[in-house]
Amino acid sequence: MQFKRVHDDVRAYEVFARKLRQEPLRQIGSVVAPDDDLAAAYARATYDEERWIELAVVPREAINTLWAPGEEASA
C-alpha cells in the first residue's frame, strides 16, 4: 500500500529543547505538520520521553541559514 499523507500542504518544523535552565536550547529532531498546533502536538507526542524544561517548535523556513556544511563562511 502506498503511503499517503492526508494533508497535502505540510511543512517541516525543527524541534528544540533543553533540560536545564543554564543549558542552551538545542535541536533534538523535527516533525512534519500542516499547522503550528499539530506541530506542537506532534513534537510533544514524539519527544516527551525525556524531562525537558523547555520544548519549542520552529518552522524550518523561519531559519535563516548563514552558511552550511560545504559552504564557505562569508566574511
Add this chain to the structure above:
Amino acid sequence: MSLGALVLSLADNKQLLGLRYAEWATRAPSLEADIAAAAMGLDDLGHSRVLYGCLEPLGDDPREPERESNAARYLNLAYFDESFASWGHFVAANAVLDTAFSVMLQAMVEGSTEVLKTRLRKMLMEERYHFLHGRSWLRAGIDQAPLTAAWQEALEWFGPPDGEVAQLHSSGALALGPGELRARLEERLDSAAPELQLDWTAWDPGRRRSRPGQIDDRTFGMLRGLEENRYAAARV
C-alpha cells in the same frame, strides 16, 4: 448521581478512549499522527488510573463486582463500544469527546473537592495537546456523521439541565453545570453544537447515555485481563 459516580464515569470513558486511541497507533494517516495516537492513548489510560484512585479518598466508590463479568456495567459512552470505524471517528472523539471530558475535569478542578483539585490539575496540561491535535484535524474536515454522534454523546454525558450534574454544580462540587459545560465546549471548539434531538426519557442516568449496548467482547476481555492482573505471577 454522586460525585464518585461521575468520577467513575469519567474514568471508564477515559480508559476506553485511551484504548480506542491506541488501536490507531499504526493506522493513522501519517507517522506523526501514529505517534500522537499512541501518546494520547497512554495519557488517557494514565488519567483513568488517577481517577479510579480518587474514588477511595472521596469515600464514594460505586464500582460493583458485576463489572468483572458484565460489560454493560461499564459506564462508557456508546461511542466507545466498538473500535473507531474510520479516521473521522477518531478525530471526532479527539476533538469533541476528549475536550468534553477536559471541560468536566476543569469543572472538578475548580470545584470544592480537595482531592480532585489537587490530583486532576496535571491532566489539564496534558490534555492541551490532545485539544490542539483534535482541533487541527477537525479543521482539516471530516464526515458529518461521526461528528454529530460525538456531539450528541458529549451533550448527553453532560446530562439534563436539571439533573445530577446541575445539583453537583449547585452544591459547589463542580464549577460548571450542564449549560456552562456545553457553552465551554462550544467556545473551545469555536463552533456551535449541531441541531440535535436530546431525548432524556431514553437516557440512562447511570451510564449517562441513551443508546443501549456495551463494549465489544474482545475489548472487555482485555479490560478484565487488566483488572485481574493475570500477569502478576510472572513478576514473582
